[in-house]
Amino acid sequence: MxxxxxxxxxxxxxxxxxxxxxxxxxxxxxxxxxxxxxxxxxxxxxxxxxxxxxxxxxxxxxxxxxxxxxxxxxxxxxxxxxxxxxxxxxxxxxxxxxxxxxxxxxxxxxxxxxxxxxxxxxxxxxxxxxxxxxxxxxxxxxxxxxxxxxxxxxxxxxxxxxxxxxxxxxxxxxxxxxxxxxxxxxxxxxxxxxxxxxxxxxxxxxxxxxxxxxxxxxxxxxxxxxxxxxxxxxxxxxxxxxxxLYRIDNIVVNKFWSVRESGILGAVSDFGNYVMTAIGVISSLFGPLILIAYSKGEHNTVKKLAVDSSLYVGLLAALLIGAIIGFCKPILALWIGPGYVAYFPWMILKLYVIPFYAAAGVFASVYRAWNYLKVPAFLTLAIGAVNLLVSILFCKLSNGNETYIFYMLIISSIFVILQSYVLCSFCFSKLYNFSEKGALVINFFKIIAVLLLTVLTALAYEEFIPVNKLFQLCIAIALVVIVALVLSFILILKKEQKEELLDYGKSLFSSK
Structure with missing residues (x-):
């Protein structure tokens, strides 16, 4: 208790x-x-x-x-x-x-x-x-x-x-x-x-x-x-x-363009950091619990915590990110000004990877507790180096055309997902000889499904109800997240996952 x-x-x-x-x-x-x-x-x-x-x-x-x-x-x-x-x-x-x-x-x-x-x-x-x-x-x-x-x-x-x-x-x-x-x-x-x-x-x-x-x-x-x-x-x-992988784009853009472009990219990147803070409401609860369970030798608890909480954190992030992506144009207009709405593709590419990054963070907590870092460290370095070289190549070919920044961000986002969810899931399953590797793949596609479902819900909302004021935006995001949450709960989660979440929700309000 x-x-x-x-x-x-x-x-x-x-x-x-x-x-x-x-x-x-x-x-x-x-x-x-x-x-x-x-x-x-x-x-x-x-x-x-x-x-x-x-x-x-x-x-x-x-x-x-x-x-x-x-x-x-x-x-x-x-x-x-x-x-x-x-x-x-x-x-x-x-x-x-x-x-x-x-x-x-x-x-x-x-x-x-x-x-x-x-x-x-x-x-x-x-x-x-x-x-x-x-x-x-x-x-x-x-x-x-x-x-x-x-x-x-x-x-x-x-x-x-x-x-x-x-x-x-x-x-x-x-x-x-x-x-x-x-x-x-x-x-x-x-x-x-x-x-x-x-x-x-x-x-x-x-x-x-x-x-x-x-x-x-x-x-x-x-x-x-x-x-x-x-x-x-x-x-x-x-x-x-x-x-x-995550921040080199600002420096590359600054060197090949100017502080204006790196400032815009920095602003939309900062928005992603604020979203990660929101996701941290849930995700930060699990790191200490995993480390405490590992310290006590309770490895079945560690494994269950990792698999379940990774999914829940990823789904939560997908709900928030999906709503923000769906309303990214009014968000940019209200947040930093109408003149920056044209850069909404940059914002989408910096945001859509966050659910996978957040879910992977749970697995990273496990292999760091085990002090199992050699494999993920060198593979991450290799992926980051390739990403840097590809980014520089795109910028050299750009001749100042901002469209190439968009191409660069597409490639970088793919590398981020590869390094985060794919690599961390692989290291976790190898560490515990996890026999249900298919469950991690299914969880990956569940995160994608919730992300797409939430984006489509937001786009449908905006199609019928215009969003051009801060109050309207807050109401719209809240409603979209609630609707997508209910649909995801009904359509995507398994019965035991639903029961577990309901039990956890009750415990938040009933424990003394």
Missing amino acids: ALNNQVNKNFISNVVNLLVGIFVGLFYTPYLIRCIGIAAYGVVPLAFIVNQYISVVTSSLTGSLTRFYSVSLQQGKYEEASKYLSSSFLIITFIGVLMLPFSVWFITHIDYVFNIPVNLVSSAKWLFSFTIIGFIMSLYSSLLNITLYALNRIDLMNIVKIVRSAMKVVLTIGFFELINKDVSFIGLVLFLTELAILFMSYLMYRRTVHNNIVVSAKHFNKPALYAVLSMTIFVIVQQIGDTG
Whole structure:
């Protein structure tokens, strides 16, 4: 019962975090574009992409630590957990020091690395400087928050996320309206926000560990560090491949076109991130449960959790994405302006892969718990490299024709599905010698069916009822999701899946 109570707390906090995320998604990006223009905004996604490349090493370390630290903590081995955490803090600091000369060179040559207008170079340098510093601070916060994840305290992690989102919006409005509408202030806001989050994360950490876990130099342990680093190497390889798949298009478009095109692509990509936040209301509930079950050796539970929750997460994502794709034209018109409606195909191609990516994330939680990373890491790297080469080839053939961006996104989306659902399902089935591989294939087509069903429902709605105001759009999306949900429940799910979902829904409201 205690576990159910915590799951419910996590779910409620996820919903609150979702509502905040929806507000930020609807308001923040359009506000920035209105204030600084699409060209200046085009610099912002580039700064965040640079952080993603830097995080290939650092976040790989925190991801690896999560596995070892969580297992030790769940098994009550606090001394061992302290060694893992202390060793990771030391290596993060070492990486930060190593990054310093590279960061200085990169920022001073920013106009050479990227295609940035002369009038934006100075502001861009400040933007990149603040974001890199803020990012390093966020890594320390992430290390502290691993304790919350290991204890399944997603509710406390959501408090941190809500504060981060709220500060980002409030401080940006304050600087823009009271001082100046300059892109450099976006970086300053990130820096100040991460400074506050670091302090808040420390307080959360102290509240949950109760002096059981100690971070100190004397707990630095070479075997613990080597164990984390051995896993980190493969996580790094996999994240390099991930970055080559999911975010490389912004950099390629910037180099072959301009900040305008990369700004538009960055905006529709950001919309996908907001949708992933919505899907996280459900999907983030399963990661800690899988890791806890693995730590206790309950492998039948792990297998059932993975197969069932992967399907449910994928179907939920398909409902949301299907509705958004069906209404993508009015969404673009209302969100960032009627002048950007012509780019709805870009938005569709950046969004339709999300259900498969979200479903695959559940399987990834399993093989990371097992520390089974070598195969998925190198295959992801290979797929990402091929995607990068194909993207560059399309851009070289384009002669500035934006249609080739569309072609590039089509190929990239296929690679994303191949790397996410197909690869992760293969690794999961191989790890557990899963005899019902056909079930994973059927689940894949169920996700496709729900996605198409929801898109068609949205298109039918818009055919009879025009959507040209925000209120109308919200009502339309809600109605389409409800109708598609009912139809999917009746037509696509098996009897036992229906019963399981109904039981789970009842438990959310009946547990005490």
